[in-house]
Amino acid sequence: MARPRNPLLSHERIVAAALRVIDEEGLAALSTRRLAAELGVSGPSLYNHFATKDELLDAVVDSVVGEVDLSMLGRDPWPEALRAWARSYRAALVAHPRLVPVLASGPGRRPHALRLADAVFGALVDAGWSPGEATRIGALMRYLVLGSALGSFAGGFPQDAAAYGDAYPHLGQAHLLAERQQQVDEGAFETALDALLIGLRAKFPAGARTQDQGSARRRKAGRSASSGAS
Template identity: 65%
Template sequence: MPRPSPALLSRERIVAAATALIDADGLEALSTRRLAAALGVRGPSLYNHFGTKDEILDAVANAITAEVDVSFFATHDWPEALRRWGHSYRRALAAHPNIVPYLARGPGRRPAALAMADAVYGGLVRAGWPPARATHIGALMRYFVAGSALGSFARGFVEDPRLYAAHYPHLGQAHRLAEHQQSVDEGAFALGLDALIDGLARSGPAG
């Protein structure tokens, strides 16, 4: 007997297609109709794997959060763990900025987000932070990372020197920021993260 053909759809394929749609056109672009069309199936087929569009969004958010490395809290002192986790967290979100507002609502019931919160909170408490302060630090990092991933500071300036020449004498090189986007944005994040951790180190447990 011939082998049965593989299933046309899987949760993984649906999540990948939904992620691509959100990355390309934003959260509002995701609909079951557009998603089904992108996958070459009929809309009702999606409901064999997900009950609602919100369940698909949660699965996308969970998959992106799962890319964040939280292992550092088991292998490094808290300042270095916080620094490495922060950079990993930002990379995952910056690769998918359109999903950030959805992620910023909190972990909900998403396993990857809850596992991340558990690892960070547990690592900070083990390092000597009081539970309430460990909660504050986790929240602070989420605010900082999510804000940095929402958009590019460097790309906010147009590449036309004439715009700045007449009225903004201190922005004479602003037209060049976009071409250095990665170094500007990543450098700003690293500077802010270092300052944040240094400030915490002065008021909390030794690393």
């Protein structure tokens, strides 16, 4: 039997191709016709895997969310866990910034997104935060991560020094921001994350503080015992 000219379609192959189209050309470029051309297949064959474009887009978004590391949640002390998780979440989104507007609508029924929300909420409640506080903290962390990944602050400034002049006396160095985009944007995110966690530490319930410290000691003791047994 002759081998097929093109590799057989799969859920994973379609999602990867759709993500490439979005990364390179934007959300508006994603269509059945464009995706079929990318894959070298006929348009109708895609419907065997995804009934609608929205269903496909959900799968693409969820594949990116699935790249976020959740292993520290429930394992490390909550401030360190939130910091490491937020960095991983932002890194996944910065790699695919054109998907951020879709993510802003919420997790919907996407499995990886719901798993992420469950892990963050559970880790906070287990640490001693009330369910209401854990919900609000999860929301504000999400606002920070999505907002920082949505676009570049530094990249939005003209690199032409003449664009500022005497009319903007405090922006004499603003033309340098664009070439330092990564440094400025990552620094802003880390500053906001530091400030947020400092504020949360101060707000952490006094009764739960002892519980969290005891949990940290037990985790450390468990790791030490594991190291000694290996």
